Amino acid sequence: MLSKFIRKLALKVIQGDEVSAEDAPILFAAEGGPARRSRVSGGDLYDLLYWANKIRQTFKGNKISLCAILAAKLGACQEDCKFCAQSAHYKSHLKAHPLVSPEEMVKAASRVPSAASSFGIVTSGNCLEKSELLCVGSAIEKIAEGGKLSTCASFGRLRLEQALFLKEKGLVRYNHNLETSRHYFPQICSTHTYEERLATIKAARQAGLEVCSGGIFGVGESVEDRCEMALALRELDVDSIPLNFLHPIPGTPLAGVQPLEPLEILRLIAAFRFILPGKDIKVAGGREVNLRGLQSWMYYAGASGAIIGDYLTTEGLEPAEDLRLIADLGLEVQMNSRAGRLPTASTPLETARTKG
16 A cells, blocks of 8 residues: 555654655555656655654754745846746736845845745846946845845856855855756746756855755646656755745736646645755745645645745745744744744734835
């Protein structure tokens, strides 16, 4: 029975063994078959979630890490990622804006709820101009000097010398998502390659930065593509894996795509926890509209973190709601070792949105 297989595999993972490339696909498809979408079945799925939770508890304890992001430069992107409202190729009616000043970035960081241990500066486009790099470098340096937030950034393509510059300024982690499998990537983006994304991840790693890399699901990929991406991230040994779920935006090519079912999303999260047991797995964009009333289950499925506040082009939960959700589950927020006191559900929170 599949439930016995899941239990046996989970115990191997807990003992330090890896999920093999042969066993991994079974985690993404309940019946172990080559279905384009996973076949969600009650008993087997709940067994998978149970053991994913056990694996999370073993490797991550009851700590949940939260991060906030700022859309420091929005829209007018020349890339054609089919899921993205920021692409200039589509008419999403997004109000674009150029790079904000270093002072505005620092101010946004000061408004981040103290429950967040990291703050990410994100810009649209495939790379930064030299003047823009100097601008964000100045902001990162000031935020790092404050000592309360770990700094993260996502600026698109990154060369080694740029990564070294950002590292010197105090950047801790760089985000660059694989988005999907090598096989499926050309179906969602044609203006740059999967190999270019790998090169940026390797440059960030070579510079001594931590790496955050994940992807987006519900964009037409198969369960095999999901499995392939998870194994690729394991091979790259990234530190944090953000899992995004398509939030269809009018004007983009994927505007009419049927969203994933909540239980299918939970299966996906659990499979990633099995394959990447010791890594930070953070549920990010699209969780509110896709998981709906099952949002709290993402932690039971193995997630160990989330983005708090708003995303780049869509709104998220108010910080107080996320903190209450975590507390109701008997979980705790992972604090930056240099951060201040964690607010409780009865403590006033800084609820200013973090979008630019």
